[in-house]
Amino acid sequence: MGIVLVVNSGSSSFKYQLIDVDASRTLASGLVERIGQGEGRAVHKASPEASDRSEASDRSEASEASEWVRELPIPDHTVGFGVMLEAFREHGPSLDDLPPIAVGHRVVQGGARFFEPTVITNLVKINIDELSALAPLHNPANLEGIVAAQRAFPDVPHVAVFDTAFHQTMPPAAYTYAIDRELAAKHRVRRYGFHGTSHRFVSRATAEFLGRPVEEVRTIVLHLGNGASVCAVSGGRSVETSMGMTPLEGLVMGTRSGDIDPAVLLHLQRRAGLDADGLDDLLNKRSGVLGLGGHADMRDLEQAVDDGDPHATLAFEVYTHRIRSYIGAYAVQLGRVDAIAFTAGVGENSARVREWALAGLEGFGVVLDPERNASRSRGARRISSDASKVEVLVVPTDEELEIARQTQAVVTA
Ligand SMILES: Nc1ncnc2c1ncn2[C@@H]1O[C@H](COP(=O)(O)OP(=O)(O)O)[C@@H](O)[C@H]1O
Numbered sequence: 001m002g003i004v005l006v007v008n009s010g011s012s013s014f015k016y017q018l019i020d021v022d023a024s025r026t027l028a029s030g031l032v033e034r035i036g037q038g039e040g041r042a043v044h045k046a047s048p049e050a051s052d053r054s055e056a057s058d059r060s061e062a063s064e065a066s067e068w069v070r071e072l073p074i075p076d077h078t079v080g081f082g083v084m085l086e087a088f089r090e091h092g093p094s095l096d097d098l099p100p101i102a103v104g105h106r107v108v109q110g111g112a113r114f115f116e117p118t119v120i121t122n123l124v125k126i127n128i129d130e131l132s133a134l135a136p137l138h139n140p141a142n143l144e145g146i147v148a149a150q151r152a153f154p155d156v157p158h159v160a161v162f163d164t165a166f167h168q169t170m171p172p173a174a175y176t177y178a179i180d181r182e183l184a185a186k187h188r189v190r191r192y193g194f195h196g197t198s199h200r201f202v203s204r205a206t207a208e209f210l211g212r213p214v215e216e217v218r219t220i221v222l223h224l225g226n227g228a229s230v231c232a233v234s235g236g237r238s239v240e241t242s243m244g245m246t247p248l249e250g251l252v253m254g255t256r257s258g259d260i261d262p263a264v265l266l267h268l269q270r271r272a273g274l275d276a277d278g279l280d281d282l283l284n285k286r287s288g289v290l291g292l293g294g295h296a297d298m299r300d301l302e303q304a305v306d307d308g309d310p311h312a313t314l315a316f317e318v319y320t321h322r323i324r325s326y327i328g329a330y331a332v333q334l335g336r337v338d339a340i341a342f343t344a345g346v347g348e349n350s351a352r353v354r355e356w357a358l359a360g361l362e363g364f365g366v367v368l369d370p371e372r373n374a375s376r377s378r379g380a381r382r383i384s385s386d387a388s389k390v391e392v393l394v395v396p397t398d399e400e401l402e403i404a405r406q407t408q409a410v411v412t413a
């Protein structure tokens with residue numbers, strides 16, 4: 001059995017899943033959070049009959065499994081992995097019975113250097129550290145998770161799976177910013193794109209759902225989670241994506257602004273007294289639908305829209321307007337669109353976002369079926385009408401399974 005532990009580390013938390021790759025099955029999952037913040041918390045679930053994705057890809061399935069919860073100080077990631085090992089010992093499944101053959105790590109920024117999953121050596125760690133300049137919020141935390149996980153699992157290979165890797169196929173015309181080229185090259189300023197693991201998984205699942213070879217299909221993937229990005233995928237390759245040098249560009253997100261005239265930053269620097277850190281905080285943490293509508297969580301925002309809050313309504317309109325603009329732009333770049341696939345927390349669950357984002361596109365052959373769109377059935381499904389020229393689908397993403405698959409492929413190659 002090919003069992004892989006998948007780790008997604010953030011600065012103050014990490015999520016993990018123990019996955020049986022051959023059976024596409026989660027054996028256990030958990031979250032260790034509030035690391036270094038006084039009182040930490042760990043939640044661990046063993047899946048009794050393990051969630052089999054072919055039957056139920058909905059994550060709520062996992063919540064039906066029994067939980068192991070601990071509240072205790074977790075000063076750093078190393079202690080966090082100790083708590084995780086304790087959870088496996090006390091609550092199961094036993095890692096002695098189900099030893100992982102490898103640990104797969106989500107790493108956000110791989111720059112132009114990493115375009116495929118990579119076994120983590122000391123040199124790779126130096127590179128990930130060095131790429132922190134291009135992802136200061138993500139890479140240092142990813143690296144901390146890797147170091148701690150290597151201490152907890154010293155005898156198996158650790159593999160980095162990069163968010164940026166799938167987008168390394170973008171042509172220069174798509175990834176180049178129109179600024180002084182020498183300055184840009186010196187500081188590695190270009191578009192890299194993110195959420196690649198999800199865009200790759202969903203674009204392949206879309207072709208599979210349509211029963212067509214991935215090489216033939218042109219898809220627009222809308223990954224709408226807390227972070228959000230669009231990807232134009234042609235023949236299984238990313239040709240354009242909305243996030244740029246960092247995960248701030250593109251769509252309106254929970255707390256991030258997405259696209260903005262760069263002169264706004266200069267203006268706020270000169271007139272509102274914001275320095276680099278202040279602008280970083282504003283654009284990454286206090287903007288998006290939170291900044292406009294007072295709620296970062298789409299469920300809360302939709303509730304406020306229903307309650308008649310005009311700020312929430314405008315936030316919702318701006319959010320969906322931006323998605324429409326990208327659909328138009330990417331349809332033109334692709335030349336032909338076979339499918340539009342919605343994925344991640346918002347994309348999979350919000351019928352209203354999907355409806356608003358696609359309203360009025362009938363003239364372009366995009367016609368939603370309201371009943372199919374409102375259905376909450378699980379798994380990949382069609383939500384366009386039979387008359388629609390473009391297939392519109394909801395395709396649940398599974399970044400952890402994709403990381404586990406890529407990790408297994410690297411270590412068994
Ligand atoms: N039923 C729902 N309706 C609308 N939005 C939802 C629903 N369920 C989850 N979401 C939204 O999904 C988002 C989180 O998406 P997710 O993909 O889990 O994020 P991430 O992995 O980037 O943290 C939140 O904004 C949440 O409100």
Ligand SMILES: CC(=O)OP(=O)(O)O
Pocket residue numbers: 108163194195225226227228247
């Ligand atoms: C890269 C990125 O934006 O990731 P997330 O959606 O997990 O914040």
Ligand SMILES: [Mg+2]
Pocket residue numbers: 225226344
């Ligand atoms: Mg996510």
